[in-house]
Amino acid sequence: MLDGILRTHQISTLIFAFLVLLIAWLNGVMTRRLEKYPRAKTFPFVSILIPARNEARNLEACLNGLLNQDYPAYEVLVLDDHSSDATPQILAQFSARDSRLRVLQGLDIPDGWLGKHWACHQLAQVAQGEWLLFADADTVFHPQTVSDAVAAVEEEQADFLTAVPHEQMVTLGERLLVPYFLISALSFIPVFLSRWIKLPVFTFTIGQFIFVRAQAYWLIGGHQAVRDNAVDDLALGKRAVAMGLRWRIVDGRNRITCRMYHSFREAWQGFSKNMFAAFGYNVAVYLFIWLWSAVLFLEPLVVLIGAGLGWSSPYFRVDLALLHWMVVLFIWGLAYYRLRMPVGWALLYPVVFLLALIVAGNSFWLTLRGQAEWKGRKVLRPKIRWI
Numbered sequence: 001m002l003d004g005i006l007r008t009h010q011i012s013t014l015i016f017a018f019l020v021l022l023i024a025w026l027n028g029v030m031t032r033r034l035e036k037y038p039r040a041k042t043f044p045f046v047s048i049l050i051p052a053r054n055e056a057r058n059l060e061a062c063l064n065g066l067l068n069q070d071y072p073a074y075e076v077l078v079l080d081d082h083s084s085d086a087t088p089q090i091l092a093q094f095s096a097r098d099s100r101l102r103v104l105q106g107l108d109i110p111d112g113w114l115g116k117h118w119a120c121h122q123l124a125q126v127a128q129g130e131w132l133l134f135a136d137a138d139t140v141f142h143p144q145t146v147s148d149a150v151a152a153v154e155e156e157q158a159d160f161l162t163a164v165p166h167e168q169m170v171t172l173g174e175r176l177l178v179p180y181f182l183i184s185a186l187s188f189i190p191v192f193l194s195r196w197i198k199l200p201v202f203t204f205t206i207g208q209f210i211f212v213r214a215q216a217y218w219l220i221g222g223h224q225a226v227r228d229n230a231v232d233d234l235a236l237g238k239r240a241v242a243m244g245l246r247w248r249i250v251d252g253r254n255r256i257t258c259r260m261y262h263s264f265r266e267a268w269q270g271f272s273k274n275m276f277a278a279f280g281y282n283v284a285v286y287l288f289i290w291l292w293s294a295v296l297f298l299e300p301l302v303v304l305i306g307a308g309l310g311w312s313s314p315y316f317r318v319d320l321a322l323l324h325w326m327v328v329l330f331i332w333g334l335a336y337y338r339l340r341m342p343v344g345w346a347l348l349y350p351v352v353f354l355l356a357l358i359v360a361g362n363s364f365w366l367t368l369r370g371q372a373e374w375k376g377r378k379v380l381r382p383k384i385r386w387i
Contacts, residue, residue: 009315010315010316010317010320010321010324011320013295013296013299013324014320014323014324014327016296017296017324017327017328017331018327020187020188020296020331021187021327021330021331021334023187023188023189023190024186024187024331024334024335025334026190026192027186027187027189027190027191027192028186028334028338030192030195031164031191031192031249031250031251032152032250032251033250033251033252033253033254034145034148034149034152034163034250034251034252034254034255034256035144035148035254035255037148037151037152037154037155038151038155039147039151040147040150040151040154041154042150042154043071043072043073043150044073044129044130044131044150045073045074045075045128045129045130045131046071046073046074046075046129046130046131046132046133046146046150047074047075047077047123047127047128047129047131047132047133047214048066048074048075048076048077048133048135048146049077049079049120049123049124049127049132049133049134049135050062050066050076050077050078050079050123050135050136050137051078051079051081051116051119051120051123051136051137052078052079052080052081052083052087052091052137053080053081053082053083053087053115053116053119054083054084054085054087055083055085055087055137055138056083056085056086056087056090057262058137058138058259059078059087059090059091059094059137060090061140062135062137062138062139062140062141063076063078063090063094063101064140065139065140065141065142065143065145066135066141067094067098067100067101068143069141069143069144069145069146069147070143070144070146070147071146071147071150074100074129074146075100075101075102075127075128075129076100076101076102077101077102077103077104077123077126077127078091078101078102078103078104078137079103079104079105079106079119079122079123080103080104080105080106081106081115081116081119082106091103102126104122104123104126106118106119106122107122112227112228113227113228114227114228114229114230114232114379116232117223117226117227117228117229117232118223118227120134120223120232121222121223121224121227124214124217124218124222124223127214129214130213130214131150131153131211131212131213131214132210132211132212132213132214132217133146133149133209133210133211134207134209134210134211134212135208135209135210136207136208136258138208138258138259138260139165139208139209139256139257139258140256140257140258141255141256142254142255142256144255145252145255145256148255149161149163149211152248152250153211153213153248156246156248157246158246158247158248159212159213159216159240159245159246159247160205160210160211160212160213160216160236160237160240160245160246160247160248161210161211161212161247161248161249161250162204162205162206162209162210162211162233162237162247162248162249162250163206163208163209163211163249163250163251163252163255163256164186164206164249164250164251164252164253165206165208165209165252165253165256165257165258166252166253166254166256166257166258166340167182167258167259167260167339168257168258168259169259169339169341170259170262171262171263171264172264173263173264173265173267174259174260174261174262174263174264174267175341175345176264176351176352176355177261177264177267177268177271177352177355177356177359178260178261178267179335179336179339179341179345179352180352180353180355180356181271181275181356182335182339183331183332183335183339184293184356185204186204186335186338187331187335189201189202189203189204190202191203191204191249194241194247194248194249195248198241198244199241200237200238200239200241200242202241203234203237203238203240203241203247203249204234204237204249205233205234205236205237205238205247205249206233206249207232207233208256208258208260209252209256210233210236210237212236212240216240216245219243219245220236220239220240220243220245221239223236225239226239228382229277229382230273230274230277230379230382231274231277231278234278253338253340268359268362271356271359271363272359272362272363272366273363273366273379274363275359275360275363275364276360276363276364276367277363277367277382280385281367281382281383281384281385282385282386282387283364283384283385283386283387284386284387286360286364290357290360293353293357294353294357296328297328297349297350297353298350298353299321299324300321300322300324300325300328301325301350303316303318303321304318304321304322304325307321328349329346329347329349332345332346332349333346367379367381367382367384368384
C-alpha cells in the first residue's frame with residue numbers, strides 16, 4: 001500500500017499544483033475591479049469608521065484621503081484608542097478644519113474583548129450611516145473610493161463588500177514576509193466561487209476595507225460576535241455568508257493603498273499574532289495545511305537538487321519534478337505580478353516560504369503559551385482545538 005502511495009504521490013502533487021494555479025488565475029480574472037462599476041443611482045449616507053492606536057505616522061495621509069472623497073453624503077469617525085503618540089493632536093487639527101470628522105475617545109476594554117474589536121464596536125454604536133465602512137488607519141483612499149463602493153454594492157445587490165488593496169511594501173523585510181500570506185489566501189481559496197456557492201469557506205474578508213450595510217452588520221452580531229477572535233475580518237465575512245447575506249469581493253488595488261507594516265519586525269509580530277487564528281486555532285488543520293504546503297512548494301526543488309547531486313529514487317522522476325517546479329514558479333510569479341512586484345521575486349519563493357513557515361510556528365507557540373500581543377496589549381488566549 002505504501003509503495004502504491006509513493007508511486008502516485010508525485011503525480012497527485014503535480015495535479016494539485018495545477019489546481020492551485022487555476023484557482024489563482026480564476027480569482028484574478030473573475031474578481032471585478034472596484035472602479036469598473038457604473039455610477040450609482042442612489043447615495044445612501046455612509047459612515048467611515050477608523051480605530052486608531054498610536055497611528056501618528058499614518059493618520060495624515062489616511063485622513064487627507066478620506067476627507068477628499070467625491071461622495072456627497074458621508075461622515076468620518078475616528079476613535080483614539082488610548083494613544084501615547086501624536087495621534088490625539090493630529091485628530092484635533094483635522095477635526096477643527098472639517099466638521100465631517102468626529103473624534104471619539106476610547107473607553108477601557110471590557111473583559112473578553114480584543115482592543116481593536118472594542119474600538120470598532122464603539123464606532124459602530126454612534127455611526128449614523130446606512131452603510132458602514134471599516135478601514136484601518138494605514139490605508140489611503142483614492143477620492144472616488146466611496147462612490148465606487150456604493151456603486152458596487154448597488155449593482156451587486158450586496159450586503160457586505162470587501163476589497164483587495166494595493167499592499168505597499170518598501171523594506172526588504174516587508175517584501176520577504178508580507179507576500180506569502182496574501183499569495184496563499186488568493187491561491188488556495190477559490191473566492192470566485194462565492195458568487196454561486198454560498199459557503200463561508202469560499203470567503204476571504206480583508207479588514208482594511210469592509211463595507212457593510214448597517215442593518216446587516218448588527219444582524220450578524222457586529223464585532224461583539226467576534227470580540228475575542230484575532231481575525232475578526234475573516235470571521236465577520238464568514239458569519240455574513242452563513243446567515244444568508246450577499247458577500248462580494250472586489251479588486252481595489254487602483255483605489256486603496258495600504259502599508260500594513262514598516263519593517264520585518266512589525267510584520268513578524270503582526271503575522272505571529274493572527275496566523276494560527278486564521279485556521280480557527282485548530283491544531284490538526286494547521287499542521288496539515290503547513291505540511292502539505294511544504295510538500296507542494298519545496299518537494300520539486302529538493303528532488304531537482306538531489307538529482308543534481310547524483311541522488312535518485314524510483315518514486316521521484318526528475319522530469320515531473322521540473323514540471324512541478326515550473327508550475328510553482330508560475331503560481332508565485334502570477335502572485336507577485338498582482339502585488340505589483342517584479343515577477344523575478346518568484347525565484348526567491350523558497351526563502352519567502354521558509355520564513356512564513358517559521359512565522360507559522362511562532363504563531364502556534366505564542367498562542368499556546370498565551371504570549372501573543374499587538375500594540376502593547378496581550379491577545380486573549382483562545383480555546384485551542386486539537387482536532
